[in-house]
Amino acid sequence: MDDGRRVVLHVGAPKSGTTHLQSRLNRNADALAAHGVLVPRAPADDGPASLAFRAALDLTGVRLGRPRRYTDGWWPRLVEAVTTHDGTSVVSDEALVRCTDATAARAVRDLAAGGAEVHVVYTARDLARQLVSGWLEGxxxxxxxxxxxxxxxxRDGGLKPLRTYDLPTVLARWAGVLGHPERVHLVTVPPAGADRDLLWQRFTAAAGLDPAWAPRPARRSNDAVGLPEAQFLRALNERLGDDARRGGRWHATVRDVVVGRGLAGRDSPRVRLDPAHHGWVAALTATWLAQVRASGVDVVGDLADLEPVRTDAADWVDPDRVVPAAVGAADAALGALAALAAPSGEPVGPPAYDR
Known part of the structure; x- marks a missing residue:
């Protein structure tokens, strides 16, 4: 770890292992503190890891369905915690990827108060898997x-979340604000099937931490649903309409009970990129990687990890068509409904203002 004050700002991207990394950071916050590393946390009665999340929403003004009382004033609270710490601070939340040039400049200015050296970490996975995960998260x-x-x-540029995956744009924004592209660290997410601990090792290398300082494994990960579960979930959302969306009366139930307890983590066929879309995804990726190589940012991992793997057309199943093996979809539905009925037949409280 460097001498003096240092702030590591992990800004995303969404669906790039951020939940896993944040879980490990928070679970090992006390162990890291013993080495002079601060992982800012809210009071215990305010929910896990909410400080960075609320602060990011306050900074960006993107509240994701939360009321102003949930976000207002949290960025200054985070800044105070970081700027009064004599050592390294690690702040991680993918909502920070929504920063504009102006809010990114404010973030760096505020966190650098008192002479701290600010570094930005951006974790990225290949665009093929990123697009699939984005649809499932929606x-x-x-x-x-x-x-x-x-x-x-x-493909046609009309998808807002694609802006948060845009490597050259995001990296250039933070490099421009910092004035030091070498202080922007692009961490590549290992390919499917790789050792899951490899992402943690790459992240700690970018952050200047010893991975051994956080020995306890992550407890949380944002596992995606499989193909039959996705079909069931889309049909359910169509039936519930706005009630299933952020702020809706069934949103927390769908997210936390139907998905969290009933659908996620099942051993089902995966949704994969439509082979018909591989061409533009590969071409866009090649353009992005060429710009990254010329940018001067620090790459931790292998840029080849970001090249999309083509889906075999013979094995691809269209999620928009009914799966012939209807038993899988029926079983997924039964699992979800059983989870929904277990606690009660009512929504899980009012819309939950948490992660």
């Missing part, structure tokens, strides 16, 4: 857009 939050329409919008 379903978890009440969206009902078909997979085909989702990919078409991404």
């Amino acid at each position: 379903l978890k939050h009440g969206q009902s857009l078909t997979y085909g329409d989702y990919l078409a919008r991404a």
Whole structure:
């Protein structure tokens, strides 16, 4: 670890192992503190890891359905915690990827107060898997857009989340604000099937930490649902309409009970990129990687990890079509409904203002 004050700002991207990394950071906050590393946390009665999340929403002004009372004033609280710490601070939340040039400049200015050296870490996975995960994450939050329409919008530039995956734009924003591209660290997410601890090792290398300082494994990860579960979830969202979306009366139930307890983590066929879309995804990735190589940012990992793997057309199943093996979809539905009925037949409280 460097001498003096240092702030590591992990800004995303969404669906790039951020939940896993944040879980490990928070679970080992006390162990890291013994080495002079601060992982800012809210009071215990305010929910796990909410300080960085609320602060990011306050900074960016993107509240994701939360009321102002949930976000207002949290960025200054985070800044105070970091600027009064004599050592390294690690702040991680993917909502920070929504920063504009102006809010990114404010973030660096505020966190650098008193002479701290600010570094930015951006974790990224290949665009093929990123797009799939983005569609599945949308379903978890009440969206009902078909997979085909989702990919078409991404191809044609009409998909807002694609902006948070745009490597050159995000990296250039933070490099420009810092004035030191070498203080921007691009961490590549290992390919499917790799040792899961490899992402943690790469992240700690970028952050200047010893991975041994956080020995306890992550407890949480944002596991995606499989293909039959996704089909069921999209049909459910269509039926519930706005009630399944952020702020809706069934949003917390769908997200936390139907998905969290009933659908996630099942051993089901995975949703994969439509082979018909591989060409533009590969071409866009090649353009992005060429710009990254010329940018001067620090790459931790292998840029080859970000090259999309082509889906075998013979094995691909369209999520917008009914799976012939209807038993899988029926079993997924039964699992979800059983989880929903277990606590009660009512929504899980009012819309939950947490992660």
